[in-house]
Each structure stands twice: as C-alpha cells, then as structure tokens.
Amino acid sequence: MSGTRDAILDVVEELIETRGYNGFSYSDIAERIGIRKASIHYHFATKADAGAASVARYAERIEEAIGDALASPSPDYWAILDAYVQPFAAFADSGSRICLCGALGGEFGALPEPIQARVAAFFREHEAWLAQLFAAGRDDGAFAFAGDPIVLSKTYFCAFQGALMVQRATGDPSQLRDCMRSLTEALNSAA
Amino acid sequence: MSGTRDAILDVVEELIETRGYNGFSYSDIAERIGIRKASIHYHFATKADAGAASVARYAERIEEAIGDALASPSPDYWAILDAYVQPFAAFADSGSRICLCGALGGEFGALPEPIQARVAAFFREHEAWLAQLFAAGRDDGAFAFAGDPIVLSKTYFCAFQGALMVQRATGDPSQLRDCMRSLTEALNSAA
DNA sequence: GTCTATACAAAGATAGAC
DNA sequence: GTCTATCTTTGTATAGAC
Numbered sequence: 001m002s003g004t005r006d007a008i009l010d011v012v013e014e015l016i017e018t019r020g021y022n023g024f025s026y027s028d029i030a031e032r033i034g035i036r037k038a039s040i041h042y043h044f045a046t047k048a049d050a051g052a053a054s055v056a057r058y059a060e061r062i063e064e065a066i067g068d069a070l071a072s073p074s075p076d077y078w079a080i081l082d083a084y085v086q087p088f089a090a091f092a093d094s095g096s097r098i099c100l101c102g103a104l105g106g107e108f109g110a111l112p113e114p115i116q117a118r119v120a121a122f123f124r125e126h127e128a129w130l131a132q133l134f135a136a137g138r139d140d141g142a143f144a145f146a147g148d149p150i151v152l153s154k155t156y157f158c159a160f161q162g163a164l165m166v167q168r169a170t171g172d173p174s175q176l177r178d179c180m181r182s183l184t185e186a187l188n189s190a191a
Numbered sequence: 192m193s194g195t196r197d198a199i200l201d202v203v204e205e206l207i208e209t210r211g212y213n214g215f216s217y218s219d220i221a222e223r224i225g226i227r228k229a230s231i232h233y234h235f236a237t238k239a240d241a242g243a244a245s246v247a248r249y250a251e252r253i254e255e256a257i258g259d260a261l262a263s264p265s266p267d268y269w270a271i272l273d274a275y276v277q278p279f280a281a282f283a284d285s286g287s288r289i290c291l292c293g294a295l296g297g298e299f300g301a302l303p304e305p306i307q308a309r310v311a312a313f314f315r316e317h318e319a320w321l322a323q324l325f326a327a328g329r330d331d332g333a334f335a336f337a338g339d340p341i342v343l344s345k346t347y348f349c350a351f352q353g354a355l356m357v358q359r360a361t362g363d364p365s366q367l368r369d370c371m372r373s374l375t376e377a378l379n380s381a382a
Numbered sequence: 383g384t385c386t387a388t389a390c391a392a393a394g395a396t397a398g399a400c
Numbered sequence: 401g402t403c404t405a406t407c408t409t410t411g412t413a414t415a416g417a418c
Contacts, residue, residue, distance in 0.1 A: 106297020
C-alpha cells in the first residue's frame with residue numbers, strides 16, 4: 001500500500017495540466033505533499049518515470065470511464081457523447097487546467113520518448129472511439145451527418161482540445177461551449 | 192544593425208515551436224548560432240525577454256501577412272481563407288513544428304506573464320478576424336452557413352490549432368487535411 | 383558586440399542512516 | 401519509506417576584458 005505513490009501521481013497530473021512537463025520539478029511535488037525531494041525517487045526513479053506513470057494512469061482512468069458504453073443493448077448515443085465530454089468540460093471550468101495530453105502536445109519535442117508514445121496513443125484511441133460512436137449513432141438514427149465518421153471524429157476531437165487551450169489562455173468562458181454547439185450541429189446536419 | 196538579434200529570434204521561434212518555452216535554454220540558442228551563452232544577454236537581458244520578443248515578432252509577421260485583405264474592393268473570400276491557413280499548414284508539413292502560440296498554450300501556467308498576455312491576444316485577434324471574414328464572406332454569398340460567425344470562427348480556429356498538435360504527435364499525415372475538409376464543409380452547408 | 387570567467391541557484395539523482 | 405547530506409550538471413545571469 002502506497003498512498004504516497006498515488007499522492008505523487010495526483011500532484012504530477014495537476015502540475016502537467018497547469019504548467020506542462022517541463023514547467024515543474026521534484027521540488028514542486030515535494031512541497032505540495034510535504035515530503036522531501038529524495039523520497040520521490042523511492043517511488044519513481046526518474047522524472048520521466050513519474051511523468052509516464054501519470055500519463056498512463058490518466059489515460060486508463062478516462063478509458064475506464066468510457067467503458068464499454070458502446071456495447072450496451074440499446075445505447076443512448078447522445079448521452080454517451082455527453083458523458084465523454086464531461087470530464088474535459090471540467091477542465092474548462094477549472095480555469096487553469098487542460099487535458100493532460102493536450103498540455104503535453106504543446107511541448108512534444110521536449111518529452112521523453114515513452115511519454116510521447118503514450119500521448120500519441122491517447123490521441124489515436126480517442127479519435128478512433130469517437131469515430132465508432134459517430135458511425136454507430138448514425139446507423140441508429142441518433143446522429144445525422146454526411147461524410148466520413150472518421151473525418152468528423154478528428155475534427156470533433158481537435159476542436160475541443162483546442163478549445164480547452166484557448167479558453168484557458170483567453171479566459172473566455174464560452175469558448176468551449178461555443179465550439180461544442182457547432183460540433184453538436186455538425187452531428188445533426190443531415191446530408 | 193543586429194543580424195544576431197534576428198538570428199536569436201529565429202532560433203527561439205523554432206525551439207518554442209518544437210519544444211515549448213520551458214524545453215530549451217540559452218545553451219541551445221548559443222550552440223545553434225555559434226556564439227556564447229553570455230552574448231545572448233547583450234541582445235535580450237532575460238529568457239523571458241527573448242521569449243516575449245519572439246512571440247511578438249511571430250504574431251506581427253502573421254498579422255502583416257493577413258494584411259488588409261478584407262479591405263480590398265471585391266475580396267475573394269475563399270482565397271483569403273486559403274492564404275490564412277497556408278502558413279499553419281506548413282507547420283503540419285514540417286513534422287516537428289506547430290503554431291508558436293499553440294505550443295505555448297500547453298504550458299500556459301508556467302509562462303512569464305508578458306508572454307501569457309501576448310498569446311492570449313493572438314488567440315483573440317485571430318478568432319475575431321476569422322469571424323469578420325466569415326461574416327463578410329456570407330454576406331457576399333461566398334460562404335453559406337447557418338448560425339453565428341463568431342461561434343464558427345472559434346470552432347474553426349480551435350480545430351486547426353488542435354489538428355496541428357495532434358498531427359505532430361500521431362504522425363497521421365491527414366489529420367489537418369481531414370479537419371480542414373470538415374471545416375470547409377461547415378462553411379458551405381447552407382441553412 | 384562578443385568573449386572568458388565566474389557566480390549562484392535549481393534540477394535531477396544517489397548514498398546511506400534511521 | 402522517508403530522512404539528511406551530498407554530488408553533478410545545467411540554467412540563468414553578471415562582470416569585465418577585448
């Protein structure tokens with residue numbers, strides 16, 4: 001049992017979401033959880049290890065939340081989409097955080113390779129899942145759009161990742177909401 | 192005459208676009224232009240100064256390129272939009288760079304305040320300009336979309352900023368292209 | 383305007399006691 | 401598991417010669 005390990009991951013997650021991977025140090029972590037820098041190395045040998053573990057836990061937690069929603073007998077596609085977006089909307093409300101992977105995307109070239117790989121996988125998996133959702137939802141009649149579900153899923157994902165980033169920077173409280181409205185319309189705009 | 196000053200700004204720009212603000216040092220700059228670290232301080236007292244100057248120059252260069260396209264007698268709105276997007280598409284082609292301000296958006300909380308301010312202004316200005324373009328283009332009959340031009344401009348801007356980030360991370364060469372296709376359709380999708 | 387030399391703090395990491 | 405102590409390297413910045 002290691003509550004400290006989880007506490008470290010919690011703090012690392014928050015630090016990356018607010019400051020990026022290269023914007024914090026072991027000192028920052030130590031201060032926030034009230035231990036010494038050296039103690040962190042017991043749980044994570046290197047900063048890259050802590051970062052990679054944080055991204056992995058984040059990605060898995062979100063994937064778990066999505067779960068097998070699409071496998072249910074008669075899915076409510078709009079509800080599934082709402083549930084998917086909700087954790088990301090929480091970032092926008094925070095005023096200081098964005099999606100962990102979106103934050104890392106900005107400094108991609110300066111990330112340790114294992115972190116790069118996990119971030120890239122996150123993007124691919126989420127776009128693929130959205131494409132599945134959109135395709136199934138259109139088959140079901142819940143969504144009505146022309147064109148390739150894959151193309152729409154890419155646009156949807158990129159738009160809300162971008163919206164989180166822009167909303168935090170500008171402070172415009174309706175940035176994400178406005179983008180989501182457009183994207184919702186795109187899902188409703190029959191051929 | 193200070194060719195060195197411009198050389199420094201060129202390098203800082205490239206370093207931010209590939210690695211983010213906290214992902215490079217005065218050493219990196221010095222190595223690339225073949226001078227000593229200390230010499231950089233003659234041109235920019237602090238790293239924050241160099242960063243702020245780099246963002247300012249970048250933002251002004253792009254604004255200049257946009258110019259007063261909208262003020263011309265009978266503007267070709269599609270051509271103006273293509274010209275606007277082109278420099279950003281070049282980032283996608285590079286495989287390693289993204290928009291300088293998009294890169295900085297990921298580590299926003301770890302940026303010096305003057306840089307934060309300039310990045311936020313960049314986002315606001317570009318969304319406002321796009322909104323103007325979309326509104327005028329619809330009045331002209333070049334574009335056909337329902338809804339608020341401001342809402343569409345936010346979605347457009349966020350989607351392509353996000354697409355640059357995702358394309359670099361995943362290596363998917365059609366990420367930006369697919370997003371642009373969706374967005375183009377949105378501008379053509381009458382009520 | 384660029385150099386050498388140096389200061390000073392911070393970062394990531396290790397050794398070994400408790 | 402956490403501590404103190406320490407090491408090494410790097411990052412940013414300054415002083416002063418050329």
